[in-house]
Amino acid sequence: MNHLALGLTVLLIGVSAADAADFKQPLENVITGYIRPATAAFAESAADLPDAVSAVCAESDDARIEAFKDVFSDAVRDFSRIQFLRFGPLLDNDRLSRLSFRPDPRGRAQRQIRKLYASKDTSVLSAQSLAQKSVAVQSLTALELIAFDKDTDVVLGRSGENTDYTCGYALAIAGNVAQIAEATATGWANPDGYSRQLLSAGPENARYRTATEAIEVVYNALATGVTIAKDQDLIPALGKSEDKAKPRRFPFSRSGNSVVYLTGELDGIHDALVSMDLKPLMSPADQWTLDTLGFEFKNAGNYLAALETPLRKSFANTGNYNRVTALSITLSSIQELMVDGVAGALGLAGGFNALDGD
Amino acid sequence: MGLTAISRRGFLTALGGWAAAPAFSGSTLAASLLEKTAGDDARLFASAYKLADGSFGIGLLDDYGQVLARITLPGRGHGIAVSPDRRRFVAFARRPGTFALLVRPFEDREPLVLVAEPGRHFYGHGCYSADGRLLYAVENDFEAVRGVVGVYDVSGELVRRIGEFPTHGIGPHDIALSADGTMLVIANGGIETHPDRAREKLNLETMQPSVVFVDAESGDLVVRHQLDGSLHQLSLRHMALDQKGRAWVGGQYEGAASDAPPLVAVFTQDDVPKLTEIPAHLAGKLENYIGSVAANSTGDVIATSAPRGGHTLFWNAVSGDFLGAQSIPDGCGVAPADQGSFLISDGNGGVSYVLEPGASSEVLSRPPGFAWDNHLVAIS
Numbered sequence: 001m002n003h004l005a006l007g008l009t010v011l012l013i014g015v016s017a018a019d020a021a022d023f024k025q026p027l028e029n030v031i032t033g034y035i036r037p038a039t040a041a042f043a044e045s046a047a048d049l050p051d052a053v054s055a056v057c058a059e060s061d062d063a064r065i066e067a068f069k070d071v072f073s074d075a076v077r078d079f080s081r082i083q084f085l086r087f088g089p090l091l092d093n094d095r096l097s098r099l100s101f102r103p104d105p106r107g108r109a110q111r112q113i114r115k116l117y118a119s120k121d122t123s124v125l126s127a128q129s130l131a132q133k134s135v136a137v138q139s140l141t142a143l144e145l146i147a148f149d150k151d152t153d154v155v156l157g158r159s160g161e162n163t164d165y166t167c168g169y170a171l172a173i174a175g176n177v178a179q180i181a182e183a184t185a186t187g188w189a190n191p192d193g194y195s196r197q198l199l200s201a202g203p204e205n206a207r208y209r210t211a212t213e214a215i216e217v218v219y220n221a222l223a224t225g226v227t228i229a230k231d232q233d234l235i236p237a238l239g240k241s242e243d244k245a246k247p248r249r250f251p252f253s254r255s256g257n258s259v260v261y262l263t264g265e266l267d268g269i270h271d272a273l274v275s276m277d278l279k280p281l282m283s284p285a286d287q288w289t290l291d292t293l294g295f296e297f298k299n300a301g302n303y304l305a306a307l308e309t310p311l312r313k314s315f316a317n318t319g320n321y322n323r324v325t326a327l328s329i330t331l332s333s334i335q336e337l338m339v340d341g342v343a344g345a346l347g348l349a350g351g352f353n354a355l356d357g358d
Numbered sequence: 359m360g361l362t363a364i365s366r367r368g369f370l371t372a373l374g375g376w377a378a379a380p381a382f383s384g385s386t387l388a389a390s391l392l393e394k395t396a397g398d399d400a401r402l403f404a405s406a407y408k409l410a411d412g413s414f415g416i417g418l419l420d421d422y423g424q425v426l427a428r429i430t431l432p433g434r435g436h437g438i439a440v441s442p443d444r445r446r447f448v449a450f451a452r453r454p455g456t457f458a459l460l461v462r463p464f465e466d467r468e469p470l471v472l473v474a475e476p477g478r479h480f481y482g483h484g485c486y487s488a489d490g491r492l493l494y495a496v497e498n499d500f501e502a503v504r505g506v507v508g509v510y511d512v513s514g515e516l517v518r519r520i521g522e523f524p525t526h527g528i529g530p531h532d533i534a535l536s537a538d539g540t541m542l543v544i545a546n547g548g549i550e551t552h553p554d555r556a557r558e559k560l561n562l563e564t565m566q567p568s569v570v571f572v573d574a575e576s577g578d579l580v581v582r583h584q585l586d587g588s589l590h591q592l593s594l595r596h597m598a599l600d601q602k603g604r605a606w607v608g609g610q611y612e613g614a615a616s617d618a619p620p621l622v623a624v625f626t627q628d629d630v631p632k633l634t635e636i637p638a639h640l641a642g643k644l645e646n647y648i649g650s651v652a653a654n655s656t657g658d659v660i661a662t663s664a665p666r667g668g669h670t671l672f673w674n675a676v677s678g679d680f681l682g683a684q685s686i687p688d689g690c691g692v693a694p695a696d697q698g699s700f701l702i703s704d705g706n707g708g709v710s711y712v713l714e715p716g717a718s719s720e721v722l723s724r725p726p727g728f729a730w731d732n733h734l735v736a737i738s
Contacts, residue, residue: 103722105720228724351665
């Protein structure tokens with residue numbers, strides 16, 4: 001009986017200690033070790049977009065086309081590394097929706113853009129007035145739709161009846177994306193902004209009463225990022241079978257950046273997770289879950305690295321279908337490890353609808 | 359009972375000085391979409407949500423899963439009762455909340471506020487009478503430990519509570535009106551709670567859930583069904599009526615986690631309840647919790663979501679056969695969409711389209727920062 005009581009006390013101390021103090025450290029780690037550098041990197045690559053658009057629109061020679069492709073690709077890569085941070089500055093002023101309108105399985109952005117072209121709507125020709133338009137026509141996904149054709153070739157700057165309109169609209173998007181990226185990075189860099197809210201959990205904090213609540217928001221965003229990668233970015237493209245695959249449904253496939261995007265989002269989630277340094281908070285018996293996660297993320301990266309690109313041109317008869325199928329299975333086990341393994345071991349609550357009684 | 363006019367002032371008092379009044383606001387996407395869809399028969403849906411900043415509200419969505427408008431709430435919402443003419447709805451606070459909002463989304467008018475009577479709180483669900491003049495809300499008479507249906511006159515400019523009748527059970531949760539408008543079907547979850555003890559369950563050993571059929575006009579009990587005594591810890595909570603008027607009820611099991619009881623049962627006025635059989639490969643994966651039940655537009659397919667298990671199960675309403683399952687993490691809200699299909703909303707902001715129970719679902723949208731709450735309803 002005494003032993004039992006003693007064991008219970010130790011257990012209670014363990015739980016309350018983890019709750020009160022320890023979760024603040026991984027929050028600091030992820031802010032300084034991942035979120036700030038990643039949002040700054042995206043701001044930097046997005047800032048190059050307007051000049052790249054202007055250059056290819058002034059003269060669309062091969063060098064400028066390649067340069068535009070590189071700049072766009074870098075922006076997609078750096079965006080993929082932050083889009084799963086669905087809390088704080090990236091959500092202010094609808095920033096995330098205005099950076100990327102996804103998923104869009106029924107082609108709503110395309111239809112809205114066609115309407116703009118039909119009426120030659122001039123309100124999309126400045127970043128300022130574009131920011132007031134429907135989110136579907138403001139973002140990197142919109143820029144991809146107007147700057148590339150369905151064969152992944154750059155059409156921006158190519159002479160035709162809409163050249164000037166497309167260039168004006170593309171420049172407005174580029175400026176808008178650069179502004180949003182800059183505002184996101186600034187929001188995270190500000191020590192008195194959202195970072196402070198995340199790090200100062202307590203009775204005085206209107207949003208986070210405990211550090212556990214704060215880390216749940218961050219951690220669950222990473223787990224949701226994996227769900228999005230699998231359910232939104234892979235499964236729709238895989239279709240029911242190889243002959244029914246729809247590689248155009250991969251994110252940023254029109255510009256040939258699907259593998260760039262998928263790699264960035266998974267590496268980003270993994271890097272963010274590693275930056276938190278959760279191992280010291282876990283019992284030795286549970287620490288294997290983090291090691292296994294690392295192994296599975298590496299597997300995922302290997303599948304991606306083996307894909308022939310661009311995906312929309314190379315999906316048939318290349319083994320790509322099987323690799324992506326294997327990747328989606330790997331993501332399932334990553335989901336399981338993150339939710340049942342790591343979150344379970346740390347005592348973090350998962351789903352919003354998982355509470356009973358309702 | 360006195361006729362109480364319910365005002366915003368009373369609402370704010372009840373909330374202890376909550377600063378902001380419920381506000382109706384459109385989204386950046388909405389302006390263009392509302393223009394675009396004006397005139398055509400676009401379908402609309404509504405669900406309670408939580409935002410990443412910790413605030414709560416009700417979102418109006420189109421059939422692409424895009425948020426057209428939202429209404430702020432002072433606390434977490436739950437179920438939504440839609441008027442028969444589909445022009446109004448009432449959004450209830452999650453239990454043990456004491457507020458509800460009557461919203462007229464197609465009119466330029468502020469929401470009306472309902473506040474629970476002293477000694478009562480809402481359980482999160484309600485339904486309209488057939489003529490749309492009355493609202494029935496399930497409530498907790500917590501001192502007497504009994505469920506009641508509060509009856510509200512919603513035909514005028516002010517909402518008035520005009521009476522109540524017992525649900526003949528403890529912890530009523532979902533409520534539905536029969537197709538002919540004469541009968542109320544109420545799922546008494548059986549779990550005793552008290553607002554002073556948060557969401558603590560006070561009677562798990564002795565709980566007696568039931569499904570009752572009550573005369574909608576008189577409030578008289580017509581019949582009370584219970585499952586076999588071995589299932590007395592299966593709290594009967596969420597419900598949908600199929601094309602034949604049978605009530606499909608999803609439960610939450612309060613017994614041992616290692617048990618794998620049936621979780622979905624079918625009730626009619628005259629027959630003994632029938633239990634459905636969850637396929638073996640899913641039985642251990644649902645964590646014994648069904649979060650929502652909905653019928654498709656033709657009433658021949660029933661969807662039951664299990665958010666903890668991350669699966670939504672589909673049933674043939676005629677034969678009772680299991681049709682298939684979709685894996686959607688934290689998927690809970692289910693509503694009928696076009697062509698017999700369903701929309702499923704989840705706690706990670708996703709809105710998925712399910713055309714065929716066996717085929718893959720498709721994520722239509724995932725508005726950033728939104729966590730969709732338990733229930734999604736079709737407004738129009």
